[in-house]
Amino acid sequence: MKILAVVVTHNRCELLKQCVACIEKQIVPCDILVIDNDSIDETYQFIKKKESNTFFFQRMPENLGGAGGFNAGMRWGVEHEYDYIWVMDDDTLVQKETLSQLLTADKTLEGNYGFISSTVLWTDGSPCKMNVHHPPKKKQNSRLSDQGIYRIDQSTFVSCLFPVSIVKKYGLPIREFFIWGDDMEYTRRIAVRGKEPCYWIQKSIVVHAMTSNNGSAIATDDETRLDRYRYAYRNENYLYRQEGIAGFLHYTVRCAVHIVRVLLYAPNKRGKRIRIIVGKYFEGMHFNPKIE
Numbered sequence: 001m002k003i004l005a006v007v008v009t010h011n012r013c014e015l016l017k018q019c020v021a022c023i024e025k026q027i028v029p030c031d032i033l034v035i036d037n038d039s040i041d042e043t044y045q046f047i048k049k050k051e052s053n054t055f056f057f058q059r060m061p062e063n064l065g066g067a068g069g070f071n072a073g074m075r076w077g078v079e080h081e082y083d084y085i086w087v088m089d090d091d092t093l094v095q096k097e098t099l100s101q102l103l104t105a106d107k108t109l110e111g112n113y114g115f116i117s118s119t120v121l122w123t124d125g126s127p128c129k130m131n132v133h134h135p136p137k138k139k140q141n142s143r144l145s146d147q148g149i150y151r152i153d154q155s156t157f158v159s160c161l162f163p164v165s166i167v168k169k170y171g172l173p174i175r176e177f178f179i180w181g182d183d184m185e186y187t188r189r190i191a192v193r194g195k196e197p198c199y200w201i202q203k204s205i206v207v208h209a210m211t212s213n214n215g216s217a218i219a220t221d222d223e224t225r226l227d228r229y230r231y232a233y234r235n236e237n238y239l240y241r242q243e244g245i246a247g248f249l250h251y252t253v254r255c256a257v258h259i260v261r262v263l264l265y266a267p268n269k270r271g272k273r274i275r276i277i278v279g280k281y282f283e284g285m286h287f288n289p290k291i292e
Helices: 013-024 043-050 065-079 098-108 164-170 182-193 223-241 244-265 270-286
Strands: 003-009 031-036 055-059 084-089 092-094 116-121 149-151 160-163 199-208
Touching: 003 013, 003 065, 013 031, 013 043, 013 092, 031 043, 031 065, 043 055, 055 065, 065 084, 065 164, 065 182, 084 092, 084 164, 098 116, 098 160, 098 199, 160 164, 164 182, 182 223, 223 244, 223 270, 244 270
Parallel strands: 003 031, 003 084, 031 055, 116 199
Antiparallel strands: 084 160, 092 199, 116 160, 149 199
């Protein structure tokens, strides 16, 4: 059984070192592939020194964002004939048993799943708000839930394990997303539109070493981060359109609510925040990237 951990990084060498060190301590060993999104810090020197027959890296010619990085990493894993691909950001700190717990669930499920995903905590031990799993309203399998295995419809790319057979069946994450929503689109492509059973494995635990645990909201986020939301609203337009009329109506109402929140709560740059929401709402109507 060949397992590849794919880590995407950009200019966060110190976090990457911690991430890699944690992966290397796994009870169940795995190979590691670091996708370096054209970092200009010491990342290249670090990964070049570690290169071996179990540690690989690809240095992108430009920053392709998380979406482009995971697209490249998962493609590499398929091409090199791995059985499983385990994806995570460079600020993901896995525990020694994180992978082994995922593989225990794999045996319980007899390999019948689209993906399985870990519990994600923040640095203080509380649930990481950006990575909380929301089980669907459908009834859970009591035999599985008693073992801490819960059916879910989507996940983030913070410790998510995919059988390569699933990647071959459903393709790769959409690299044109650059950042924001690529993980949601990809996992819903498998779980919702593909109707594959997918699960949150409660006993498999990681820490997402983000600087804060406040989540993200254009109404209250720092003005230096506003340009990132251009990808959010454009990408979500595509994502919700895949869910049919009900999905697109949900997205439309969501945008309207966000505009109201900007008017009520934004500390500054209200005009810019609203222009991003409205502009990317309409731009997203014509955003139709191809699935590789």
